[in-house]
Amino acid sequence: MDKNLMNKITEQLQAYINEQEKMGGTPNEEILNRFLGDIITFQNETPIANFKRFTPDQMYQMLNDPLGKKCPVKLRKLSDSEIEEIPFIKQALYLLRSLSEKELKLTPQGYIPPKLVTELYDMGLSDWSSDYYKQKLESRVEVVQVLRIALKECGFIKVRCGKMSLTTKGGKMLKDYNALLHALMIFLLLDFNAGYFDLYNDIEIGNVGRLYSLWLLHRYGDTWRHKKFYAEAYFKAFPGLSPSACYELRTFDRVFHYIGLCDINKTEKDRGIDFGSKTRKREILDKIFTFIEPQNK
Known part of the structure; x- marks a missing residue:
């Protein structure tokens, strides 16, 4: 709780105790807790x-x-076609569908192959920094890196022995687009460390x-x-x-x-x-x- 707000609540509580004592009463713990609860509720509901x-x-x-x-x-409940209009979800679905057909062999450095990186990138919004590079490598395309991080942290993909594959959980997302949307939005809006790529x-x-x-x-x-x-x-x-x-x-x-x-x-x-x-x-x-x-x- 904010220090100034805490001080204000303490002052209100002390003023209430002083007022009760002037009237010849001494409020017990139950009364004080109820009064304190009312103050906190009021503060929490005040714009x-x-x-x-x-x-x-x-x-x-x-x-x-x-x-x-x-x-x-809150998230709206959308139709599958509406969800596929969302650039990041469209990219996620494309990668998950590809992995549902077969494992993906990564480059010797452990990256997604450039051809697939280009395909994924073209489904999203144009990014000036990534457009600078004619060849789209995962190490140069942040949105694909974010996509990979999100799908991995949500438990939808895994990487073993130089190959990326779909998890059982990831397979279920292909049957429930709203569940996929909710999971990825929670990750991106709450859990994703957007400072991962910078030096601030x-x-x-x-x-x-x-x-x-x-x-x-x-x-x-x-x-x-x-x-x-x-x-x-x-x-x-x-x-x-x-x-x-x-x-x-x-x-x-x-x-x-x-x-x-x-x-x-x-x-x-x-x-x-x-x-x-x-x-x-x-x-x-x-x-x-x-x-x-x-x-x-």
Whole structure:
């Protein structure tokens, strides 16, 4: 709990005790616990300006139970065809289907063969950094690396003796696309360390509160905005983190763009002083998720 909030609660509790003593009474432990519980409940259900008027309880749900029953952000139940429109899921399904037919022999260095890397990459959104290399190698294509990490950590694929194969769990995902979508979204929005590919020191930035960042993109992403706009809102909600450009890189260029939820202004026509600095949501974001909006008053 925030130190300032804890001090405020302590002051309220002490004021209540003083008031009761002035009236000639001494509240027992049961009464004090009930009063304290009422204070904490009130605080948890009070909208906070720095949270864009989400309550502490709603922020807690986004941080600790993403996409859960009480979370302001949830996944929709989609048809198989709708799920296949999501770039990252389309890539995942392609690889899982390939592995369901036969094992994949990796390169001597342990990478996915370049031909398959190219096929997987072409199913996602164009990435300026990866486009720089004519030959698509796994070591140069981050989204394919993220795909491999996600499928492995979710237990859908395994690698043994230089070969990648489908697990029993992975095979089940080919029969339940919504289960695949849920598992991969939970991994990418909660468990994935987006700092794995960079040299920034603070590991929490962009990894903590990723669902809140998703809501920010949903709420403000109809038009192109500088990524600093989102960074300011993020660091206001999480003042314990020191502002850093790694938030913008990890959140938008990496996680959201790789899933297919946002565009980044990194085309040839965007070359200039703001190249790569702006983002906007893609229509698919609001098809995948539902959002409960915070209280306006």
